[in-house]
Each structure stands twice: as C-alpha cells, then as structure tokens.
Amino acid sequence: MTNFSSFFPPTFRIEEDALLIKPFQKAKQGSVVHRQFAAEECDREEARKRRFHLISMDAYERHKKFVHDYILYYGGKIEDFRRSGVNDKTDLDVIRENHRFLWNEEDEADMNWEKRLAKKYYDKLFKEYCIADLSRYKENKFGFRWRHEKEVISGKGQFSCGNKHCDETEGLKSWEVNFGYIEHGEKRNALVKLRLCPECSYKLNFHHR
Numbered sequence: 001m002t003n004f005s006s007f008f009p010p011t012f013r014i015e016e017d018a019l020l021i022k023p024f025q026k027a028k029q030g031s032v033v034h035r036q037f038a039a040e041e042c043d044r045e046e047a048r049k050r051r052f053h054l055i056s057m058d059a060y061e062r063h064k065k066f067v068h069d070y071i072l073y074y075g076g077k078i079e080d081f082r083r084s085g086v087n088d089k090t091d092l093d094v095i096r097e098n099h100r101f102l103w104n105e106e107d108e109a110d111m112n113w114e115k116r117l118a119k120k121y122y123d124k125l126f127k128e129y130c131i132a133d134l135s136r137y138k139e140n141k142f143g144f145r146w147r148h149e150k151e152v153i154s155g156k157g158q159f160s161c162g163n164k165h166c167d168e169t170e171g172l173k174s175w176e177v178n179f180g181y182i183e184h185g186e187k188r189n190a191l192v193k194l195r196l197c198p199e200c201s202y203k204l205n206f207h208h209r
Contacts, residue, residue, distance in 0.1 A: 095121050101144070101183060102190050124149070129157045130179075130192045131164050137203040144179050144192055161197040168197035175204060 054062055067081050089097075098118035100107055108119065125146035133143035147157050154160075161168040175194045180187070196204060 091117060094118065101146075101179075101181060102188070126152045128193065129162060130194055131157050132162050132194055132196070132200075132204070133165075134163050134200055134203045135165065137206050140207045142177075142179075142204070144177075144181075144194075158195055161200055162194045163196060163200040163203075166197060166200050168199070171198045172196065173198070173201055175201065177204070 054065075057065065067078070070076070071078065094114045095118045098114045100118065100122060103119060103122055107115075111119070125148060127146050129147060130144040131147055131151065136142070151157055156162075156167075159169060159172075160166075161172065172195045175196060177192050177194060179190045179192050181190070182188070194204070
C-alpha cells in the first residue's frame with residue numbers, strides 16, 4: 001500500500017495549522033514560564049496592589065503610612081515626627097493680639113495679615129453704643145467694647161442695659177463717657193456712648209459723686 005503522506009512537502013502541515021489559527025488567538029506559551037518573567041509579573045502585580053491601596057487612602061492616612069514605613073526601615077520613634085503645637089494660634093488668638101478699640105490711619109499704615117484679620121473683625125462691629133463691664137467700678141476701672149450683630153438684633157446695650165451683667169430694660173439713661181485706655185503700650189482716649197439702668201448708672205458715676 002502506497003503511503004501518500006510522502007508525496008506532500010513538510011511545509012504543508014505547517015501552513016494547514018496556520019490556517020486553523022483564529023485572527024485574535026494569542027500565541028501559545030510553553031508550559032514552563034521563565035523565572036525572570038515570572039518575577040517581573042509578580043513585581044508588577046504587587047506594585048498595582050500598593051498603588052491601589054495608596055489611592056484608596058485619604059491624605060492623613062497616607063501620611064501615617066509613610067511615617068510608619070520610614071520608622072520601620074530607618075528606625076526612630078513616632079515622637080520624633082510629632083510637631084510642637086506650642087506656637088499654634090487660632091484666628092481668635094490673632095484678633096485678640098492685634099485688636100484695636102479704634103483704628104486710625106497710623107494703625108493701617110503697616111498692615112500684615114494678622115492686622116488685616118483684626119481690622120476685618122473690627123469693621124463688623126457696631127459702634128453706636130458700647131457694652132460695659134462694671135464689675136470693678138469701686139476701683140474706678142471699667143471695660144468697654146463695641147456691640148456685635150447678635151447684640152444689636154436683641155437690643156442689648158440700647159433697649160436693655162449696656163452693662164454685660166445686667167438685662168434691665170426700665171429707666172435706661174444715655175451716657176457719654178471719655179474712655180481712657182492703654183493699647184499696645186500707647187495711651188488713648190475715646191468718647192463712647194452707653195445706655196444704663198439706674199443701678200448701673202450709679203456704678204458708672206461711683207467716683208464722681
């Protein structure tokens with residue numbers, strides 16, 4: 001019996017196999033993967049996982065992780081990374097340090113951000129009537145400040161007594177007071193208006209009777 005396979009060239013089988021390959025079929029790899037290729041794939045997968053983990057964190061959590069990793073690899077203590085809050089200041093602290101009872105042109109000549117913040121707060125105050133602290137009236141010491149929005153709306157200092165510790169609404173009397181005070185090492189004077197009840201009016205004029 002004749003063996004017909006001997007009449008076809010060896011390339012026929014290769015070309016026939018090529019025709020059976022699908023257009024988008026990937027080339028087959030050997031059963032044994034090269035060690036270097038496997039290591040690179042493993043590194044890439046690990047990098048993807050780390051990147052996804054970092055992206056899923058917020059900024060503070062990422063910061064804590066980086067600090068922890070630094071200490072783990074280079075040594076040290078977590079206390080070395082804690083910043084000191086001794087010199088921290090809130091907006092209220094800045095306003096208190098730079099506050100002016102009255103601002104003049106000289107005060108506004110050399111403005112930094114702290115002074116601008118204090119001036120912005122000052123501009124929001126209502127300067128028709130003052131609120132008084134008469135708790136030390138026997139020492140002839142008084143404290144005055146301008147009213148803020150809530151006090152204006154409630155009528156405090158105009159339709160009720162301007163003493164911060166008194167809410168009397170009957171028998172109010174208006175007073176003009178020459179307020180002398182020391183501010184940032186400088187002595188100043190300001191003419192202010194008050195609305196006080198009879199008892200608080202007595203305290204205001206305790207040393208002038």
